[in-house]
Amino acid sequence: MSELNYVGKSVKRKDGPDKVTGKAVYTQDVRLPNTLIGRILRSPHPHARILRIDTSRARALPGVKAVITVEDTKGIKHGFVETPRYPPDQEVLARGKVVHVGEEIAALAAVDQITAQKALGLIDIEWEILPAVFEPEDAMRPGAPEIHPNHPKAPREFANIGGTTETQWGDIEKGFAESDYVREDRFECQLRTHGYLEPHVTLAHWESDKLNVWTSSMGVFVKRAKLAKVLDLPYSSVRIHKTYVGGTFGGKIDLYSHEYCASRLSMITGRPVQITASREEIFSAYRHAQPLILEIKTGVKKDGTLVAQRIRAINNAGAFRGSGVVVIFLAWGFTMIPYRIPNLKYEGFSVYTNHTVRAPQRGHGAPKVRFAIESQMDMIAEALGIDPITIRMRNAREPGEQLPNGDNTHRGGLAACVALAAEKSDFLAKVGRDRASPPKGTLRRGIGIGASAYMGGTLIYPNGSAVIVKMNDDGSAIVLTGAIDIGQGSETVISQIVAEELSIGMDDVKIISSDTDTTPQDIGAWISGMTYVTGNAARQAAGRAREKLLQVASEKMGAEVENLVLKDKMVYHRLNPELKMSYREVIAASVATHRGDTIIGEGFWRTMRDEPTHPSLATTKGRWTENYAFSAQVAEVEVDIETGEARLVKALTVHDCGFPINPQLVKGQVDGQISMALGHAFMEEVLTKDGYTLNPNWLDYRMPTIHNMAISEDADVITEQYRVGQPYRTKEVGEGLISGILAAMGNAVYDATGVRLYSTPFSAEKILAGLRALEYAAKKVRSASKAPA
Amino acid sequence: MILFDFDYERADTLEQAVALLARLQGDARALAGGTDLLPGMRMENIRPGLLVSLSGIEPEAPQVLADGSIRIDALTRLATLENSELVRRVVPMLAQSAHVVGGNQIRQMGTLGGNLCQEVRCLHLDQKHDYQFVAPCYKRGGTCCYPFPRNAPEVCWSVYMSDIAPALIALNAQVEILGETGTRRIDVEALFTGNGLKPLALSQAELLRAVLIPAAAPGFTWGFHKSTVRGGLEFGMAVLAVALQLAEDGRTCTDARIVVGAVREGPVRPVAAERSLIGKTLDEERMEQAAADTSRVVNPLPHHGFSKRHLMDNIRVHLRRTLARALQRARDQEAGR
Structure with missing residues (x-):
C-alpha cells in the first residue's frame, strides 16, 4: 500500500x-446568439473632475442598445480588501472625478465593434483638470494634490496614505547599539506587469433571474461574491461558468469594471454582452505590479549574525487601495521568514498616486523585498570578509523554528537549501573568480545567490x-x-x-x-x-x-x-x-x-483549521500559515563590460515544496519563474510619463522569448511525504521562486563587474554607468597614490 | 481590429496598382505584407479609404544581371530573402539584415519593399489614441509633439527603424520606382528625406518595383549588427551596416561605407568617418576612432526609452566591433581561398 x-x-x-x-474553450470562444459588443469609455486625464457627462448622442446612434454611467449603478463600492479598517473604496464607474488615465467612466453595448467605437466618441464630458502626482514620495508630502483623503489612522504628517503596516519585536535601538557593523541602503524597482497572454474578457448573459458569466479569472467564487455585491444580487442569482484560462499571474483576481459593465449591460438589454480588453487597455488602464521603495538598515555581529534590521517600505499603490495595503503587509513577511532577526522594526506605507490601480503579481512584493535584502546581505558579507554562503547559513531558519507571528517552520528550513545550492553550483570555487583574474576579452562571468521563503494557503x-x-x-x-x-x-x-x-x-x-x-x-x-x-x-x-x-x-x-x-x-x-x-x-x-x-x-x-482569524494587515498580528516553503537560488550571469549588456546563463533552484505531487509540473513552475525573473532583471518595464503608458504593447514591453531562457536546473529538498488516507503538507512552489533568483542575478552582476545595482532592471545603461564610476574611482586612487608625500 | 470602413481592391499588376493609387489622390494605400500598414490602421494613425492589395502579384525570383549586379523584386518576402541560396551567396549582408527583422511570422508576410517603406516610429505615436495622447501630434496632422514638446511644427523626431535599409545603403544599392509616368531609378540612400513627417521621397502614386545591388568587387567585405535588448522580435536600438573595400594587402581600405539606422528620421552615413578610413591601414586605433566619430556625428535621438548617451555608447562599441568583424571576414575568406 x-x-x-x-x-x-x-x-x-x-x-x-x-x-x-x-479544442480548449476559452472565454473568447464562448458564443451566444445575439451577443452585443460592450466597450468602455476611459479617462484621458490622470486627475480631473467630471463636471458633466452627456451620453444622449451616443444613445441616439442606431445600433447602440444601452449606455451606462455611475448614475445607472447602485453605487455599491468594492475593493481588493474589504475589512473594517480598509472598507471597499472603488465604484465600478467613476463618480465625480477620475484619478488615473484609463479609469472607467461609462460603458455601452452596441451591435458591433464599429458602432461601439463610434458611440464612444459621441459621449461628451466636461472636465476640470486637477493637479496630479505620480511618485509616492511626492504624493506623501503635505500639500501634495489630494487623490483621496489620508487613511484616518495614517500618521498626520503625510498625505495620500492609503494604509500602513507597522510592527516590531525586540529592541531595535539596543540591537543596533550591539552591532559591530551597520549599514543602510535604498532599493527601487521598475513598474512591471503580469504578461498574461489571454486578455481580460467577459461574456455576461442575463436570463430573467439568473446572471450567467464567463470571465477570465483566478477564482470563480471571489468573482461571484464581488459581482453579486455590486449588482446587489443574491449569490444564487450569479453563476460564473468554467472556461479555460490563458494565464493570470495575479492579474485577474479582483473585480474589474468590465465584468460589472458586461453584466449590467446584459441586464438592461436582455441580450448577451461581451467585453474584451485590448492589449493597449490592459497595459495602460488595467492593473500592474507594485513598485516598492525599500530602505533597509541592518546591524550584524562581526561573524555576520543578524542583530537588528529596520525596514521602511513605500509602495506606489496607484489611484485606489487595490492590493497596495496587502503588499506592504506581505513585505514584512518576506522580511522575517528566511532569516532569524532578533530585533526588527518594520513600517510600510501604501501611497495613492495617479497611476492605474495595482494588483498582486506573482510573488506579490517578494521579488522586490528579497532583491533588496539579499543584495545588502552580500554587501555586508563583503565588508566583513565573509563569503555569501557562510553569512546565509549563519542566519538561515532551521526546521522547527518559531516565527515572530507564532507560526512554525515545521520540517522546512532555509539552511538545507542554501547548503545544497552552494554544493551543487560549486559556488565558493566560482565566486570572485573573474574579478580576481579577469579573462581576456570583454565578457565577465559572475555568480550570485539569493534566498527566499513563501507562505501557502493563507486565509x-x-x-x-x-x-x-x-x-x-x-x-x-x-x-x-x-x-x-x-x-x-x-x-x-x-x-x-x-x-x-x-x-x-x-x-x-x-x-x-x-x-x-x-x-x-x-x-x-x-x-x-x-x-x-x-x-x-x-x-x-x-x-x-x-x-x-x-x-x-x-x-x-x-x-x-x-x-x-x-x-x-x-x-x-x-x-x-x-x-x-x-x-x-x-x-x-x-x-x-x-x-x-x-x-x-x-x-x-x-489552512490552520483551528485558527479562526486572519492576520491583521495593520499590525501583522495573527497567524498566517502552517506551510512555509524555503528556497535558495544561484544565478550565473555573463556581462559584456564594454557594452554593459548582461544575460542570465544558468540558474539553479533548490526549493522545499514539501514533496512534488507532479514533478514535471513543479519543474514547469520553476522554469516559468526563472524566465519571468530574468525579464524583471534585464528586459521588462512599463514606461510611463505623467500617468500615461508609453509602451502598451508586446513589442515595446519586452518579455523574454524562448531564446532568452537560461539553463534552469533545480533540486527538491524533500521534507514531507504522501500516505494514502493521511493528511499531507505541500508547500508553495508557484511564485516564491521568482525572488531569490532576481537577487542572485543582481549579486552575480556584482560578482562579475564590481557594479552594485540598487534598482531593477539591470539595464546595460546602469551597468555601464557603474563601470564608469568604478573606473573613475580607481583613477582617483591611482592619482592620489602618485601624489608626492 | 480595424474600426473604420475602407474599400479594398486587388491589383493584378503593379501598373494597375499605381493607376488605382493615383486616382484616389492620397486616400489609397498599397498593401503588401501588411505588417506595418495594418497595425498603423488599427491604431488609426492612417485611415485610408482604399487599400490596393498587391498580394495577387507574384514577385520575380532574385536574379543576377549581366553586369553581375543582383535584382530583387520589391514584393519578395523577407523569409525568401533570408533563405534564398542566391541572396545568401551574392549579398550575404542583405540576407543577414532580412533575417534579423521581427520574428519568423513577420518575415513570412513582410516584403522587401514594405520594409523599406515602413513608417517612422515613436512610442507616443505607435498606440491607439482612444484616451492616451488623444490630441494629434505633428505626425498625425496635429499641433503638438509629446516626447519633444518644444519642437517646432515641422520637426518630428521619430526614428526610422528598418533593418534592411542600412544594409542596402552600405551596399550602394538602388531602387527602381514605378510611377504614373514610368520607372525611375534612385540610390536607396536618396529614398530617405530625413524628415520624420514625410520620411520617404516617394509620391502618393509611386511604388517600389525592385532593388538593384551592384556586384561586389574583389576585396569587398562587410559587417552588420543590430543592437537589441532581447535579441529578437523587436526593432533595433541601433542598426549598423558597414561595407569596406580593401586593397590587395588586405589591410588598406580603399573605400568605406558606414550606415547607422534606427536612431534618426532616416539612416545616417557618417561621411567624415568613412573618409577617415579611406587610404588608411585598418588597425584597432583607427577603427575605434571612426566608431567614436560616428557615434558623435550621428547624434542619435533618444528613442524607445534609450538615452542619447547610451545610444552613443552602444554605437561606438558595436561599430568598432562591426568594422573589426568585417576585416576579420576578409581575412577568413582570404585564408579559405
Whole structure:
C-alpha cells in the first residue's frame, strides 16, 4: 500500500491535449446568439473632475442598445480588501472625478465593434483638470494634490496614505547599539506587469433571474461574491461558468469594471454582452505590479549574525487601495521568514498616486523585498570578509523554528537549501573568480545567490475548499471542485490524488471544475494553496468514498476492512486474492443494501483549521500559515563590460515544496519563474510619463522569448511525504521562486563587474554607468597614490 | 481590429496598382505584407479609404544581371530573402539584415519593399489614441509633439527603424520606382528625406518595383549588427551596416561605407568617418576612432526609452566591433581561398 501509483509521478496533464489541439474553450470562444459588443469609455486625464457627462448622442446612434454611467449603478463600492479598517473604496464607474488615465467612466453595448467605437466618441464630458502626482514620495508630502483623503489612522504628517503596516519585536535601538557593523541602503524597482497572454474578457448573459458569466479569472467564487455585491444580487442569482484560462499571474483576481459593465449591460438589454480588453487597455488602464521603495538598515555581529534590521517600505499603490495595503503587509513577511532577526522594526506605507490601480503579481512584493535584502546581505558579507554562503547559513531558519507571528517552520528550513545550492553550483570555487583574474576579452562571468521563503494557503476569502467525489457505477469517478486551472495544472494534480486514493486510473477520473453553481466553494488559484488546501479536500473526499467502498466490500466479502486492499478498481482480500470484488459490484451492492447509497465522498480543508482569524494587515498580528516553503537560488550571469549588456546563463533552484505531487509540473513552475525573473532583471518595464503608458504593447514591453531562457536546473529538498488516507503538507512552489533568483542575478552582476545595482532592471545603461564610476574611482586612487608625500 | 470602413481592391499588376493609387489622390494605400500598414490602421494613425492589395502579384525570383549586379523584386518576402541560396551567396549582408527583422511570422508576410517603406516610429505615436495622447501630434496632422514638446511644427523626431535599409545603403544599392509616368531609378540612400513627417521621397502614386545591388568587387567585405535588448522580435536600438573595400594587402581600405539606422528620421552615413578610413591601414586605433566619430556625428535621438548617451555608447562599441568583424571576414575568406 505504501507504493504510490500516481502521486509523485509526472503524469501527463489533463488539459494538455485540448490546449495543444485548440479544442480548449476559452472565454473568447464562448458564443451566444445575439451577443452585443460592450466597450468602455476611459479617462484621458490622470486627475480631473467630471463636471458633466452627456451620453444622449451616443444613445441616439442606431445600433447602440444601452449606455451606462455611475448614475445607472447602485453605487455599491468594492475593493481588493474589504475589512473594517480598509472598507471597499472603488465604484465600478467613476463618480465625480477620475484619478488615473484609463479609469472607467461609462460603458455601452452596441451591435458591433464599429458602432461601439463610434458611440464612444459621441459621449461628451466636461472636465476640470486637477493637479496630479505620480511618485509616492511626492504624493506623501503635505500639500501634495489630494487623490483621496489620508487613511484616518495614517500618521498626520503625510498625505495620500492609503494604509500602513507597522510592527516590531525586540529592541531595535539596543540591537543596533550591539552591532559591530551597520549599514543602510535604498532599493527601487521598475513598474512591471503580469504578461498574461489571454486578455481580460467577459461574456455576461442575463436570463430573467439568473446572471450567467464567463470571465477570465483566478477564482470563480471571489468573482461571484464581488459581482453579486455590486449588482446587489443574491449569490444564487450569479453563476460564473468554467472556461479555460490563458494565464493570470495575479492579474485577474479582483473585480474589474468590465465584468460589472458586461453584466449590467446584459441586464438592461436582455441580450448577451461581451467585453474584451485590448492589449493597449490592459497595459495602460488595467492593473500592474507594485513598485516598492525599500530602505533597509541592518546591524550584524562581526561573524555576520543578524542583530537588528529596520525596514521602511513605500509602495506606489496607484489611484485606489487595490492590493497596495496587502503588499506592504506581505513585505514584512518576506522580511522575517528566511532569516532569524532578533530585533526588527518594520513600517510600510501604501501611497495613492495617479497611476492605474495595482494588483498582486506573482510573488506579490517578494521579488522586490528579497532583491533588496539579499543584495545588502552580500554587501555586508563583503565588508566583513565573509563569503555569501557562510553569512546565509549563519542566519538561515532551521526546521522547527518559531516565527515572530507564532507560526512554525515545521520540517522546512532555509539552511538545507542554501547548503545544497552552494554544493551543487560549486559556488565558493566560482565566486570572485573573474574579478580576481579577469579573462581576456570583454565578457565577465559572475555568480550570485539569493534566498527566499513563501507562505501557502493563507486565509483570505473564501478561506476554505470543498470537493465532492461521486463514484460512477462502473467504478470510475467524477470530481466536483471549484478549483480553477489557470495553467498551473490543478486538475491534473487533483486527479492524481483522487486516482491514488481510490486506486483507479487517471482516465477514470473526470473533473467538473470552477463553476459556482455546480461545484463546491474553493479558495481560488491565487494564494499559493490550491495543491495543499483543495488537494487535501480532494484527498479527503476520495478517501471517504474509498472508506464506503471498503465498508460495503467488507460486508459482502465477510472480511475485515483491514484485510482488504484496493487495486485497479478491484477490492481484494489480502490473504486470499481469489476473494475479490470489482468496484462495479461493490457499488451495485451499496445501492442494493445501503438504501440506495451510490457512494459519494465529501471533503473540505483549510489552512490552520483551528485558527479562526486572519492576520491583521495593520499590525501583522495573527497567524498566517502552517506551510512555509524555503528556497535558495544561484544565478550565473555573463556581462559584456564594454557594452554593459548582461544575460542570465544558468540558474539553479533548490526549493522545499514539501514533496512534488507532479514533478514535471513543479519543474514547469520553476522554469516559468526563472524566465519571468530574468525579464524583471534585464528586459521588462512599463514606461510611463505623467500617468500615461508609453509602451502598451508586446513589442515595446519586452518579455523574454524562448531564446532568452537560461539553463534552469533545480533540486527538491524533500521534507514531507504522501500516505494514502493521511493528511499531507505541500508547500508553495508557484511564485516564491521568482525572488531569490532576481537577487542572485543582481549579486552575480556584482560578482562579475564590481557594479552594485540598487534598482531593477539591470539595464546595460546602469551597468555601464557603474563601470564608469568604478573606473573613475580607481583613477582617483591611482592619482592620489602618485601624489608626492 | 480595424474600426473604420475602407474599400479594398486587388491589383493584378503593379501598373494597375499605381493607376488605382493615383486616382484616389492620397486616400489609397498599397498593401503588401501588411505588417506595418495594418497595425498603423488599427491604431488609426492612417485611415485610408482604399487599400490596393498587391498580394495577387507574384514577385520575380532574385536574379543576377549581366553586369553581375543582383535584382530583387520589391514584393519578395523577407523569409525568401533570408533563405534564398542566391541572396545568401551574392549579398550575404542583405540576407543577414532580412533575417534579423521581427520574428519568423513577420518575415513570412513582410516584403522587401514594405520594409523599406515602413513608417517612422515613436512610442507616443505607435498606440491607439482612444484616451492616451488623444490630441494629434505633428505626425498625425496635429499641433503638438509629446516626447519633444518644444519642437517646432515641422520637426518630428521619430526614428526610422528598418533593418534592411542600412544594409542596402552600405551596399550602394538602388531602387527602381514605378510611377504614373514610368520607372525611375534612385540610390536607396536618396529614398530617405530625413524628415520624420514625410520620411520617404516617394509620391502618393509611386511604388517600389525592385532593388538593384551592384556586384561586389574583389576585396569587398562587410559587417552588420543590430543592437537589441532581447535579441529578437523587436526593432533595433541601433542598426549598423558597414561595407569596406580593401586593397590587395588586405589591410588598406580603399573605400568605406558606414550606415547607422534606427536612431534618426532616416539612416545616417557618417561621411567624415568613412573618409577617415579611406587610404588608411585598418588597425584597432583607427577603427575605434571612426566608431567614436560616428557615434558623435550621428547624434542619435533618444528613442524607445534609450538615452542619447547610451545610444552613443552602444554605437561606438558595436561599430568598432562591426568594422573589426568585417576585416576579420576578409581575412577568413582570404585564408579559405
